[in-house]
Amino acid sequence: MPNVAVETVKLTIDGQSLTVPKGTLVIEAARQVGVMVPHFCYHPKLKPDANCRMCLVEIEKIPKLQTACSTPVAEGMVVRTATTVVNEAHKSVLEFILANHPLDCPVCDQGGRCDLQDFSHEYTPTTSRFIEVKRVFQKEYFSPLIEKQMNRCVQCLRCVRYCDEVMDVKALAPVNRGTMTEIKHFGTHELDCEFCGGCIQICPVGAITSRLSMYEFRPWMLKRADTVCTYCGDGCQITLQTKDNQLIEVNSSLGAGRNNGDLCARGYFGYHATTHPDRLTTPLVRRDGRLVPATWDEALEYVAETFAQLKLKHGAQVFAGVITARCTNEDLYLFQKFMRLAVGTNKLDSSARYGQVNAVRALCRIQGTHRWPVTFEDIAAAEALLLVGTNITEANPITGLRVKEAVKKHGATLLTVESLQPTVGTISNIANLAAHHFTAHPDQYKPVVLGLIKAVIEEGLADQPLSQKAPAYLQAIRDAVHALSWPTIEAATGSSAASFKEAARAFARTARAVIIVGAGVLREPGASGLAATLQDLLLLTGHHGRPGCGLAPLAEQNNDQGAVEMGTVTECLPGPCDLDDQEARARVSALWQEDLPQGPGLTIPEILEEARGKTLKALYLVGEDPVGSLPESARAKEALEGVEFLVCQELFLTETAQMAHVVLPACSYAEKDGTFTNTEGHVQQVRHAIEPVGESRPDWEIFSDLAGLMGYPLEYGDAKDLLKEIRALVPGYNLPGPTPKPSRPDHTAVDRYLQQGYAEDLGERYRYTPPVKAAGRLTLLVDQSLFHSGKFSTKAKGLLHLQAEGAVSLNPADAARLGIVEGDRVLLSNELGHCRTTAKVWDRIPAGLCRFPEHFDQEARRLLSVSIDVATGVPYYRSAQVKVEKAQ
């Protein structure tokens, strides 16, 4: 970006002179010199509203007092914030507010951190001149999670403006007028919105508070720990607040972390999962067919002994391990080190396999790095954004906020290719903001992307330098898209050629463009190919490699990116480097002072396959639950039954853990220290907020102890020790700053791709064969919903209030055709099985599609089949063709 010289203005505030950029508000300038102007309605994230009149200041040469929150600075301005006149103004504004505000601070959860309380102490006399009876609002039940006490409202409308300007949800409205203005939602039912908790966080008084922690605390009792949320790849910084080792509340402070104070329902209300009463508290060992509690010494010695025996008997290649990408980098790193050194096998994998591996492969292949070439800031500053299969407001809500910011604040052009329809509602829908929207089923993403590429080529939007640099590549693509006719694409996507051309023009003619891909692409067949094709689009439009432009694949789990970088996926060593990259092997073994094991690695599907074939004797599962998360057609249960010795390290007794020979209780993120790497590759500190539940221990400690017992000591003092070792191997882990440095594409890799790399699968990637669909069937998509993340969040009571069970969402037209109304019991069936569930009619679901939340898919999973990606070994099991009918 060209560096424009910022115009500055000089002014004086309370005798201190300062220089600030033009356009700064007086209140912000005052804050810079440490002068706090009292305010209610001002908030740095919101547009000035100046409705509370609390921030009045005296400005020389302006006869009347001015609101500091809406007055921009001017050259030579002299501002005074602490004169008698100003103090009188503060006093009278507060007197008016307190004329109606009830004095129920002792029972108000905001008491102790309330702006009104603080200002009252500072400015008002202790008595009021008002003798009238205070205003009383009819009490309304708002929601099981949000408590509304309108009598306390100071009508600053921060909540309403936040809901509109930042979240783009618009679920709250100021109803009625004047003193009787009250914050309400629409309709006679409970509030139905995204439950981001923003209104609770932004309310300066106790009018909107959390009902989840109501009356459980007073602010001064809380201990705070800044850590990172684990419910998606966004890596939001959250502040866990605890009282007597109990999690009470989650907050997020403005200006901190990558989320800048914004959270989603999962982050704000999902914290109870870690302290669920079902948490494992002691190690369990199977004796006489039953899992019985044991001491750590017994359990670990048993595991170490059995591992040693099996290794002696069968060699190291009968072991395998899988770890969840929800663990910290330190856990992941030590796990792979443990498996490679103490056990001696490369057969290890992590849950990054389920999608992130596709993304990383496409990035590595075409830009030579494994991280995003952009940051969240680049998304907000982009001129054009293309979202493909992200369902971003539900899967990665905070990245979604950056997209909303780009569109709403900076006027970016948004193109969406989503299995969504634009609709009106109080749960945000990114398709509503799109300038060009393509409604696509999961199998239609590819033809839409091909259509866009064809439009780019045919409209002559292809980058000129590219045609000189790589004429053969360009010609190959030209030929490939030429072979696709517009009627084929139109038939496959249901969108017209003109709409593709228009969208392509809007996208190509911008200086900064970012493509975001999500699980819709990365977890559907053909993912690695489609991600590469999207890189082609960037190359063609000349955006590839430009600062602030690039492909941004969204990680689903909090540490998917870290799992890859720690070398905890099959094909990688820490770095990440290829498993058979000799140079990297030498480097790693030099640091470890130990030879790396030879032999191939195994991906999760291959591990299950070997287990079924009884060649696998011992399996170490850390936080992974294949029986409970993979569809029945993956036959995980059968596979695990064939394993001679199964060790599970878990938070809860999952379906897999019930089959285990030893279950080791591990700590959740709230109880351990370490780091997470978020989807954009930013490394952030995780800090413990509470003591470990029961006898549970951090995962890395368990690996370390086990390794010691097996005779390969891997000893570390604490998580920081481990991070030091990680720093020596993995770039990008040195003292993480406030913002990540995006990776710059490696030109040799780009050139390699442009010269010959593209050829290996270009034909395959640009060929489109329409899928065969049986008539009368709907496409079932089992995916993430806004209110849950994996199975872990279904233990959080706050989130269960929002969504307690699965329901299949149908398009209204489909539902009407099938004679189904909201709340009906329906039967979903196909060749693999059937399941009964409840129907929900939702107008954002496109015709021909139905969605089911994966968090409650115990039964719906039966309908899914598994297919495995040839290139990346990723198992795909998100969609199926099903027959939907009303249950009898």
Place this chain on the structure above:
Amino acid sequence: MLKEKYTTEIADILSRYPVKRSALLPLLYLAQREQGYVSEAAMQEIAGILKLTPPQVYETVTFYTMLNLKPLGKFHLQVCKSLMCALVGSDILIGWLEKKLGIKAGETTHDGLFTISKVECLGACGTGPMMQVNDDYYERLTEEKVDRILADLKRDGTSALKTGPFMWPEPAPAKRGA
């Protein structure tokens, strides 16, 4: 549904404004003309037409006293409560009406004839206290005058004491509401 019934009228209203949201008030008037009040379903439909969320429509409806959220009586007595009328006794007027009709402001009589509401300034500050009955103004009210107006309205549906409608839209047909 409004959309089917008033297709051309809605299209006409929408064509008048460069920003879609501006059409909110005319559409709400349309909905009110249809049912006598703005129902929840109508608000939802208007939200759909204008690509707003229902709460945004709801907040507008509650802001203006001319838009009603409940079915009204046949005669809507809208008494000005703003400063000028208050100085010349609108409180007494409201009290008198409440006593005469046996209802509180904001309520409707059992026979469904009268609804009293307190509204903001109606622009007849020189001739207060005043009230607007449906679209007609009645100014310089006294207790006797109010009695006569109520009797006339009950009997004839209109009263000779009115000083004329000044408001857009044009006087609606006398039948209104239930």
Place this chain on the structure above:
Amino acid sequence: MTKFTAWIKTIIFYEILVGMKATLSHLLHYKPITLQYPHEKRTLPDSYRGMLALLRYDDGTEKCVGCDLCEAACPSRVIKVFSAEVPGEPTKRYAKEYYMDMTRCLFCGLCVDACPVDALGMTREFEWAVYDKRQLRLNKEQLLAIGDRSYPVREKRLEFQHPNVAFFNVAFKGLPEKES
């Protein structure tokens, strides 16, 4: 002369007599001031700060709203409050559990000052010797019982005292209760 006086004073132990003057005079007018406690009891001053107690309103409901301000004010961490919603009365707050560890109490009265609803009172009880000091960890019921016997005259509920506090800590019927 002075030598003679000094000699006389020495042989009659004059200094001792001076020192014993008060004692000897009391010996003549004998009037004991020791109280025969526990048979006799002293009259306590009006501002005596004795055992702490929790009070009730005249309708028998607890005054305490569980605001934790006493806990915050206490310099020696005597008080521990666990507040919650009153069962069956949604949105009303009370102290579900209330403990005072009287072994640590200084009887400074800061908690009484801090209480916004005058739910705490200092009684004139002081005879709290026990054999087991664990008995001095008083719970809510015990503290209320002390209040009942020491404050027989009870105040009216707040809403009947000032119309403007009508909406202080009220229950709203018809609302679902908060689940714990």
